[in-house]
Amino acid sequence: MIESVLIVGTGALANLFAARLAARGVLITMLGTWPEGLAALQKSGVRLIDGGGKERAFPVKATNNPDDCVRANLALVLVKAWQTERAAGQLAKCLAPEGVALSLQNGLGNKEILAKYLGDQRVGLGVTTTGATLLGPGRVRPGGEGVISLGAHPRLGSMPELLEQAGFNIEITSDLDALIWGKLVINAAINPLTALLRVPNGELLARPSARAIMTRTAREVFDVATAKGVRLPFDAPVSAAEDVARRTAANRSSMLQDVSRGAPTEIDAICGAVVRTGEQVDVPTPTNYTLLRLVSFMTADE
Numbered sequence: 267m268i269e270s271v272l273i274v275g276t277g278a279l280a281n282l283f284a285a286r287l288a289a290r291g292v293l294i295t296m297l298g299t300w301p302e303g304l305a306a307l308q309k310s311g312v313r314l315i316d317g318g319g320k321e322r323a324f325p326v327k328a329t330n331n332p333d334d335c336v337r338a339n340l341a342l343v344l345v346k347a348w349q350t351e352r353a354a355g356q357l358a359k360c361l362a363p364e365g366v367a368l369s370l371q372n373g374l375g376n377k378e379i380l381a382k383y384l385g386d387q388r389v390g391l392g393v394t395t396t397g398a399t400l401l402g403p404g405r406v407r408p409g410g411e412g413v414i415s416l417g418a419h420p421r422l423g424s425m426p427e428l429l430e431q432a433g434f435n436i437e438i439t440s441d442l443d444a445l446i447w448g449k450l451v452i453n454a455a456i457n458p459l460t461a462l463l464r465v466p467n468g469e470l471l472a473r474p475s476a477r478a479i480m481t482r483t484a485r486e487v488f489d490v491a492t493a494k495g496v497r498l499p500f501d502a503p504v505s506a507a508e509d510v511a512r513r514t515a516a517n518r519s520s521m522l523q524d525v526s527r528g529a530p531t532e533i534d535a536i537c538g539a540v541v542r543t544g545e546q547v548d549v550p551t552p553t554n555y556t557l558l559r560l561v562s563f564m565t566a567d568e
Contacts, residue, residue: 277400280298295328305403390419394414410513458557487551524565
């Protein structure tokens with residue numbers, strides 16, 4: 267039986283997952299709202315460009331209409347955090363009653379928004395440190411290889427196996443809070459700084475001042491998580507963030523890509539979420555607060 271997967275989104279990671287899954291024979295439908303992205307996907311398929319510049323194209327079905335993808339059993343949610351509400355409304359129309367939508371998004375609150383529309387049983391959660399750069403509508407270049415950590419869920423079915431066959435590194439965990447906050451440490455330490463300095467991830471390690479801010483940011487997120495009683499998947503948050511920056515050195519973070527094209531960022535779901543939670547648990551977060559305000563000011567998100 268040929269597997270099919272609905273991918274919600276047409277950005278960098280959405281295109282990467284679509285290309286790799288399609289390359290393994292999975293039937294891919296991409297649901298989005300970006301006219302140029304949808305037009306490119308409909309005309310030429312999703313195009314994957316390797317490090318040597320070689321381009322391969324894979325056919326996908328691309329649409330902006332949830333009615334075109336009804337009764338989807340397996341869905342990957344790969345939109346920005348600020349787009350989750352819209353995506354949840356679309357999924358409510360097309361996800362099968364027994365289906366599951368797996369969120370691999372950044373930031374806090376995505377699962378809760380999806381569950382409001384779909385119900386807890388139809389929402390799965392995971393995080394990934396895999397990187398990708400969108401080179402244009404429907405064109406993507408892989409970034410550094412990371413890990414996809416998935417929360418155990420009875421409805422995921424063949425999804426972990428499909429992702430593994432597509433070349434992704436998969437691990438299963440039962441501690442969802444650890445997943446979310448572990449990724450938040452990484453996102454907060456890397457994404458805002460790369461966006462503000464307009465540099466790829468690895469450059470942060472080469473600049474002592476940037477590395478010092480990374481250190482403070484990662485430790486603040488770790489302290490907030492610890493105060494909440496969350497046991498993170500690592501004991502050394504700074505080393506964890508630096509390791510990801512090192513492994514994805516050439517990658518342009520998703521926030522840098524957003525800023526470069528004048529799009530809204532996920533800063534509120536990342537540093538903003540850390541600041542708000544820090545206030546709740548009485549843990550100061552001055553570095554995250556500063557990054558929140560600087561990125562918000564730069565992108566007119568305030």
